[in-house]
Amino acid sequence: MLTDRQRLILATIIRDYAKTGKAxxxxxxxxxxxxxxxxxxxxxxxxxxxELGLLQKEHTSSGRVPSQRGYRYYVDExxxxxxxxKVVQQSLERVFNRNFQExxxxxxxxxxxxxxLTGYTVVALKPESADIRLSGFRLVPINGQQIMAIIVTNxxxxxxxxxxxxxxxxxxxxxxxxxxxxxxxxxxxxxEVLRTLTGDLPWQMERxxxxxxxxxxxxxxxxxxxIHDNVFIGGYLNVLDFTVDSSLxxxxxxxxxxxxxxxxxxxxxxxxxxxxxxxxxxNGNDLLSPYSLVSATYRVAQYGVGxxxxxxxxxxxxxxxxxxxxxxxSALSQQLLEYYR
Numbered sequence: 001m002l003t004d005r006q007r008l009i010l011a012t013i014i015r016d017y018a019k020t021g022k023a024x025x026x027x028x029x030x031x032x033x034x035x036x037x038x039x040x041x042x043x044x045x046x047x048x049x050x051e052l053g054l055l056q057k058e059h060t061s062s063g064r065v066p067s068q069r070g071y072r073y074y075v076d077e078x079x080x081x082x083x084x085x086k087v088v089q090q091s092l093e094r095v096f097n098r099n100f101q102e103x104x105x106x107x108x109x110x111x112x113x114x115x116x117l118t119g120y121t122v123v124a125l126k127p128e129s130a131d132i133r134l135s136g137f138r139l140v141p142i143n144g145q146q147i148m149a150i151i152v153t154n155x156x157x158x159x160x161x162x163x164x165x166x167x168x169x170x171x172x173x174x175x176x177x178x179x180x181x182x183x184x185x186x187x188x189x190x191x192e193v194l195r196t197l198t199g200d201l202p203w204q205m206e207r208x209x210x211x212x213x214x215x216x217x218x219x220x221x222x223x224x225x226x227i228h229d230n231v232f233i234g235g236y237l238n239v240l241d242f243t244v245d246s247s248l249x250x251x252x253x254x255x256x257x258x259x260x261x262x263x264x265x266x267x268x269x270x271x272x273x274x275x276x277x278x279x280x281x282x283n284g285n286d287l288l289s290p291y292s293l294v295s296a297t298y299r300v301a302q303y304g305v306g307x308x309x310x311x312x313x314x315x316x317x318x319x320x321x322x323x324x325x326x327x328x329x330s331a332l333s334q335q336l337l338e339y340y341r
Contacts, residue, residue, distance in 0.1 A: 023063030115235025120312035122234040127304035159226040242313035
């Protein structure tokens with residue numbers, strides 16, 4: 001159990017180190033704090049905090065810096081969530097008080113704004129839902145033999161892919177197939193449509209129309225992409241600003257981790273409705289052990305669970321990050337619910 005003075009010293013060192021990135025000494029603390037004690041007394045308190053594993057020495061300085069255990073104590077015992085500043089309120093308005101055509105547009109705007117606010121790297125995942133349905137399918141001629149296949153799902157997502165028709169083949173050749181798909185598969189869950197494509201659909205279509213197998217495969221590829229769990233990243237290069245002693249291979253693997261929706265869902269989790277702070281080794285992944293992750297899931301009724309995460313150094317401004325993640329995930333959840341309605 002720490003004394004009030006020890007708690008004050010620890011909190012001040014953590015705050016100062018987050019601002020300056022430099023070790024904090026006893027003279028600095030005496031200049032900042034209203035303590036009626038000597039510099040020697042403050043040094044003794046710092047030494048005790050070091051013995052408890054809450055502080056550690058830097059080789060190049062006589063001052064102290066927080067340890068991972070010190071950050072955890074601060075987060076659990078000393079941190080107070082901040083009220084949203086006017087700057088953050090204006091940021092929320094820029095992101096959510098605007099018209100957007102697609103969910104992807106909103107998600108990318110949000111992570112870019114958060115990355116700009118924090119200087120860290122921001123990752124977001126859309127709600128994961130098994131009930132995404134096919135709303136429509138069409139083919140659009142582009143130029144010559146180039147055709148674009150467009151799929152629309154009930155969540156407003158538009159997925160497209162261009163391909164080239166064989167020489168001598170007209171898009172009209174595929175009109176019957178497009179019409180058949182729209183008559184028989186619209187309003188069905190995408191997962192079910194994909195199963196149908198590998199089942200009896202080709203045989204059913206062959207009874208009425210000439211079915212190019214390659215085209216059905218293309219249709220399936222675009223369908224699969226429409227429910228792919230996209231990862232949205234803001235401040236992609238920001239992580240390099242606080243990456244220390246990491247090899248190029250480590251950085252490359254870190255980016256691969258951030259780009260993987262499956263891996264990020266595993267890191268962030270979906271069971272807790274609050275904001276989670278994972279510091280260093282608590283992330284459960286060696287690639288993330290030099291960093292801290294402040295994350296939260298958000299729920300959109302009947303549409304699934306998504307996530308927002310801020311990746312930064314262990315010296316990040318935890319209270320600010322918790323307030324930001326909480327505010328943005330609440331606003332995003334409400335915005336998506338209104339959009340789906």
